[in-house]
Amino acid sequence: MASITFREVEGSSLKYWLLFGGLGLFVLFGALAWNYMHHHGHVVTGMDNQIVWGLPHVFAVFLIVAASGALNVASIASVFNQKMYKPLAPLSAVLALALMLGGLLVLVLDLGRSDRLIVAMTHFNFKSMFTWNVFLYSGFFGLVGIYLWTMLDRSVAGYAKTAGTAAFIWRLILTTGTGSLFGFLIARELYGSSMLAPMFIIMSFAYGLAVYLMVLAAAYAWTGRPLGDAVMLRLKNLLAVFVAAVLYFTVVFHLTNLYFAKMEGVEAFVLRDGGIITTLFWVGQIVIGCILPLFILLTNLGKTRVWIMIASGLIILGGMAQMYVTIIGAQAYPLDMFPGLLESSSFADGQFHTYSPSVPEFFLGFGGVAIALLATLFGIKVLRLLPASLDDATVARLEH
Amino acid sequence: MEVAHGRPESQAASSAVRWGMLVDATKCESGCDDCVTACSTENGWTPVDQSVHKKQAPQWIRKLELQNPLTQMETNLPMMCQHCADAPCVDVCPTGASFKRADGIVLVNRHTCIGCRYCMMACPYKARSLVHESLNDTQKPDVPRGIGCVESCTLCVQKIDRGDGTTACVEACTASGHNALLFGDMNDPESEISKRLRELPTKQVRADLNLNLGVRYHGI
Numbered sequence: 001m002a003s004i005t006f007r008e009v010e011g012s013s014l015k016y017w018l019l020f021g022g023l024g025l026f027v028l029f030g031a032l033a034w035n036y037m038h039h040h041g042h043v044v045t046g047m048d049n050q051i052v053w054g055l056p057h058v059f060a061v062f063l064i065v066a067a068s069g070a071l072n073v074a075s076i077a078s079v080f081n082q083k084m085y086k087p088l089a090p091l092s093a094v095l096a097l098a099l100m101l102g103g104l105l106v107l108v109l110d111l112g113r114s115d116r117l118i119v120a121m122t123h124f125n126f127k128s129m130f131t132w133n134v135f136l137y138s139g140f141f142g143l144v145g146i147y148l149w150t151m152l153d154r155s156v157a158g159y160a161k162t163a164g165t166a167a168f169i170w171r172l173i174l175t176t177g178t179g180s181l182f183g184f185l186i187a188r189e190l191y192g193s194s195m196l197a198p199m200f201i202i203m204s205f206a207y208g209l210a211v212y213l214m215v216l217a218a219a220y221a222w223t224g225r226p227l228g229d230a231v232m233l234r235l236k237n238l239l240a241v242f243v244a245a246v247l248y249f250t251v252v253f254h255l256t257n258l259y260f261a262k263m264e265g266v267e268a269f270v271l272r273d274g275g276i277i278t279t280l281f282w283v284g285q286i287v288i289g290c291i292l293p294l295f296i297l298l299t300n301l302g303k304t305r306v307w308i309m310i311a312s313g314l315i316i317l318g319g320m321a322q323m324y325v326t327i328i329g330a331q332a333y334p335l336d337m338f339p340g341l342l343e344s345s346s347f348a349d350g351q352f353h354t355y356s357p358s359v360p361e362f363f364l365g366f367g368g369v370a371i372a373l374l375a376t377l378f379g380i381k382v383l384r385l386l387p388a389s390l391d392d393a394t395v396a397r398l399e400h
Numbered sequence: 401m402e403v404a405h406g407r408p409e410s411q412a413a414s415s416a417v418r419w420g421m422l423v424d425a426t427k428c429e430s431g432c433d434d435c436v437t438a439c440s441t442e443n444g445w446t447p448v449d450q451s452v453h454k455k456q457a458p459q460w461i462r463k464l465e466l467q468n469p470l471t472q473m474e475t476n477l478p479m480m481c482q483h484c485a486d487a488p489c490v491d492v493c494p495t496g497a498s499f500k501r502a503d504g505i506v507l508v509n510r511h512t513c514i515g516c517r518y519c520m521m522a523c524p525y526k527a528r529s530l531v532h533e534s535l536n537d538t539q540k541p542d543v544p545r546g547i548g549c550v551e552s553c554t555l556c557v558q559k560i561d562r563g564d565g566t567t568a569c570v571e572a573c574t575a576s577g578h579n580a581l582l583f584g585d586m587n588d589p590e591s592e593i594s595k596r597l598r599e600l601p602t603k604q605v606r607a608d609l610n611l612n613l614g615v616r617y618h619g620i
Binding site: 040041042043047048049050052053111112113114116117119120123124125127128129130131134181184185186187188331335337338340342343345346347348349 | 550
């Protein structure tokens, strides 16, 4: 195999520090938003006793799912031994860690008692999927960290395949756990399905790769390093397969529900009567998140860098819409305690629940995204994560 | 007449007892919310109509109005924590703060609840509320509450442990003359509630979930 030179990003330009400062500002806003929410309580958010998980969960779960998927490229390199992907692997691992960090921060800072985080780390109920996720997330940091070490330190390079395989299996279990956070809930119609676990895995593949592609292209464009089309075109084909699979799972999930009379109400809510939820499902999740990207990636448009970036951006937006529909939509539909009867009460029983996210919730979410990007930006400055060149000739040599 | 089951503090709750409630919806008066008021007074939570932030105000018990759209038949009943034997909230709680006492009462440990709200996502009865803001001074010394924690009906555990043998809502319903609520030990075949449960056809809400509820309804 031809050797490849990895080099840190110098990170001394005005552009680097502007980006660093801009992201830092969003991290600061996120911290202020948390402080505000923590001081006053969740009363200052749009959440209430009907919509108990709001926008922070949408951001957090998206980031955690994308984190798992961002490891795709590294997995293909180590586990499936595709040489072309090897130079792309270190960034993949760092991005996975950074996204996980951002997602987890948003999740724990949205707790009603975020000051009691230590309780969550010392008291465990092993029947809870949440508890399992605490271990899955910690293990993810450990395993991907070791995996990254095997990529960066030649003295332990021999363990890369083992570490990569362990990280690969672990993240499949991790995303199963994330999907099962919802899948294991019996109360709500849209949950309580084993479909959610594999669906979250395939969504993680798509969202994670879309984020990875955008970060990769940005890093090379802004540092003036060559990035050939061979790499981008291979990855965009993969992305198209993942998006098609997401669409397939979504269609099967809803078709199955539609067949059951007891699910007709909730399906009518998501697909037709749910207002913003319906709009986000059709326009966000389906058109922006699946149809448009598939069209771009599978036609000639997908052969140009700009359109691949647009498709990736659409997949990320669609992914956020999907998380909103999955998390908020399922809560917005009232619990059906007495099937066939109309319910009313002082507690909004029998009504579609509305939710308007507040400004602090947005900033907490953006803070998590900013932390993830900031950690990546810092990572490529201090570690040799990016090949000096990924032009087509260099990449072609790797495969021989 | 049922015997009160007071026990000394040093003695743990016993699984020989299973506290439960029978709701006779045929006797529950439409428009009456004496049970709700009594619960709020006993446990120190602000009634929703007096709350500034109504959507975020905790409600431990609420009156539910039901109507059959086909037959127009109307039913109304109180809805609160059903004290499931196999409680989903207990299953999902990451820290074990949500727990079931040996005598069947489902509670939240206010010291270890981290406010993740997973129990609220899991509860099929929407029985739980998050305390969204700092509490005013209506708190009761034997009913600990706090911002950022989740709470719900405790079956007036403080009254049971004192040996009152009943709950505030049941007392209020009896005082109003409706007698729609009955509280007692479902494990004791001689208790009033056990006798009535033997006679009356009763249902569990969302019986399909097979959670074995501590609250049983007649007339639904």
